[in-house]
Amino acid sequence: MTDTRRARLRDIATALGVSVNTVSRALGGKDSVSEHTRERIMAEAERIGYVPNTHARSLVLGSAMTIGLVITNPSNPFYAQLINGIEPHGRGRGYSLLLMVTDESVENERRAAESLLRSAVDGAIVVPVQGETAHWTRVQAAGVPIVFANRDVPDLGCDFVGIDNEHGAYESTRHLIAAGARRIQVLEEDLPITTIAGRIAGFHRAMADAGLPSSDADVISVPTRRHDSAILPWQPAEAYRLGRELVAGDDRPDAVVAGNDFFALGLYRALAERGLRAPGDLAIVGYGDHPYAAYMDPPLTTVHLPARRIGEIAVDLLLRRLRDGADAAPRKQRLTPELVVRAST
Numbered sequence: 001m002t003d004t005r006r007a008r009l010r011d012i013a014t015a016l017g018v019s020v021n022t023v024s025r026a027l028g029g030k031d032s033v034s035e036h037t038r039e040r041i042m043a044e045a046e047r048i049g050y051v052p053n054t055h056a057r058s059l060v061l062g063s064a065m066t067i068g069l070v071i072t073n074p075s076n077p078f079y080a081q082l083i084n085g086i087e088p089h090g091r092g093r094g095y096s097l098l099l100m101v102t103d104e105s106v107e108n109e110r111r112a113a114e115s116l117l118r119s120a121v122d123g124a125i126v127v128p129v130q131g132e133t134a135h136w137t138r139v140q141a142a143g144v145p146i147v148f149a150n151r152d153v154p155d156l157g158c159d160f161v162g163i164d165n166e167h168g169a170y171e172s173t174r175h176l177i178a179a180g181a182r183r184i185q186v187l188e189e190d191l192p193i194t195t196i197a198g199r200i201a202g203f204h205r206a207m208a209d210a211g212l213p214s215s216d217a218d219v220i221s222v223p224t225r226r227h228d229s230a231i232l233p234w235q236p237a238e239a240y241r242l243g244r245e246l247v248a249g250d251d252r253p254d255a256v257v258a259g260n261d262f263f264a265l266g267l268y269r270a271l272a273e274r275g276l277r278a279p280g281d282l283a284i285v286g287y288g289d290h291p292y293a294a295y296m297d298p299p300l301t302t303v304h305l306p307a308r309r310i311g312e313i314a315v316d317l318l319l320r321r322l323r324d325g326a327d328a329a330p331r332k333q334r335l336t337p338e339l340v341v342r343a344s345t
Contacts, residue, residue, distance in 0.1 A: 007050040068116045068124035085311020106131040123318045145321040159317040161333045168303040168337040169202030172285040181255035188259040190221045239266030255283035261290045278344040298343035
């Protein structure tokens with residue numbers, strides 16, 4: 001009969017003639033084991049197919065060694081990069097990831113909060129829907145620390161890391177003004193969230209600093225993917241439809257600040273159908289610096305967002321909170337995005 005018993009620490013210790021405690025310290029990265037011994041232990045663990053029993057380890061440590069991650073839309077390239085920062089950074093510190101998606105729904109977010117409590121995660125990194133927050137208060141009260149990422153909920157006093165979106169839009173608008181644009185409009189997604197509010201504020205501030213008029217009428221709301229599901233990718237179709245109206249007459253603006261690169265893609269098609277082109281007929285700035293932006297015709301000026309770094313910082317903030325406890329003052333970090341100038345302006 002084939003032995004299907006799971007490989008144990010004792011098997012490694014017996015094979016190498018060392019103690020189980022030495023094996024445990026070596027695999028746990030403790031400094032009290034010599035490098036030579038650690039290498040032997042690691043090689044033997046790989047040879048026999050040893051896999052740590054995380055359940056047993058969690059009982060010993062009093063920790064599930066799991067981070068909950070709640071995001072709104074996994075198809076958004078920003079969140080894909082965010083996960084790409086969180087998962088390996090957490091894994092390198094011994095933590096696994098439990099992923100949940102809310103689809104921009106407060107009800108789904110409530111369910112996610114309940115799942116976090118039932119799963120006994122050590123803490124959670126959350127991109128909030130920014131609606132009702134009572135369920136997050138309950139998670140906090142249960143002793144589960146929360147780090148908000150990309151969108152903040154200031155009233156809850158949690159750690160936060162995100163983008164200085166006001167700065168990103170300010171620099172985009174200022175760049176267009178420096179290139180000669182005087183009448184500028186904004187295409188933004190139809191969500192009442194802090195990231196969008198920050199970009200709109202940055203646009204108005206740049207216009208005011210340049211002595212140029214701007215109003216709410218200059219911000220065009222794009223209904224986007226929410227016709228069907230928030231977890232679908234952004235679609236350029238609505239920006240294309242609005243773009244056709246924008247460029248239909250002689251009274252079009254000099255430039256457009258698009259809330260994401262998908263909207264810019266829709267504008268490109270609207271321009272092309274009328275025989276127009278960026279930047280001569282309409283300068284365009286995107287937001288997000290998605291992989292295709294540099295390959296558009298012309299290459300798209302856009303704002304690069306350090307999403308992966310945000311994920312890494314979120315893990316660090318969460319582990320700091322687990323170490324220092326609930327009484328430590330919350331930290332708020334906003335990373336500065338970078339304007340990437342290309343041919344569309």
